[in-house]
Amino acid sequence: MSDTAYASETLAETIHALRETRQTPMFALKRQANIFVVLLIAISLLAATAMPSHADKRGDDLAKIIAGALVIGLIAKTIDDNKDRNKPKPHKPQPYPEPIRQPRVPSVCAISIDSNSGDAVTMYSEKCMRREGFDYRLPRCARDIRIYGQPDRVYSAQCLRDAGFRLGR
Incomplete structure (x- = not known):
């Protein structure tokens, strides 16, 4: 938050x-x-x-x-x-902060992976997103992988879009 x-x-x-x-x-x-x-x-x-x-x-x-x-x-x-x-004292109503409708996933965390069919798939690392301050609740469509020998979870771009997140440019 x-x-x-x-x-x-x-x-x-x-x-x-x-x-x-x-x-x-x-x-x-x-x-x-x-x-x-x-x-x-x-x-x-x-x-x-x-x-x-x-x-x-x-x-x-x-x-x-x-x-x-x-x-x-x-x-x-x-x-x-x-x-x-x-008597109730008149007061100015405080403006509410605008809610973030679609949080933006940090583009720094995008990893391009070549698939078997030759197309490149963009995945987003959970550790990277957390390190960048992305503290929203992530969907359950993650895949467990190893990046440079370290365990991590990655999310496909489509999975994050379906969960209501905007992807970084």
Whole structure:
């Protein structure tokens, strides 16, 4: 496989894992804890403004109104933040790498062998193809032979074409 295929699989797995973490119980617990803290602050501010003071009545009422407005604003902002967090964010779809429809067999690996009828037959060595980085799954139509005394498997050009491979020039 090519590096782009691995990169796209890794990217897809990463995105999938990130989506799963937002649905975990720990994520929900943190969110509830944040809401609890905001409510606790709001209640404490309201309780603090309800304490009687010896200041004049008019200034005390003004302080209560300002504190109440601040608490309401804080709660409204927290609710808006939660709504924005839950909205799906628009994103550009990532282009998928184009799949290789017909992988090309390296032409360096072509071996021309004379047949009994006088015609030349082109064969492709498996060891050579692997050495050249051809890591696709090969068909089962190979023949076991020895090349310079070393065992190898060779594939005919027709066999590779029938399996969907393009032959090198």
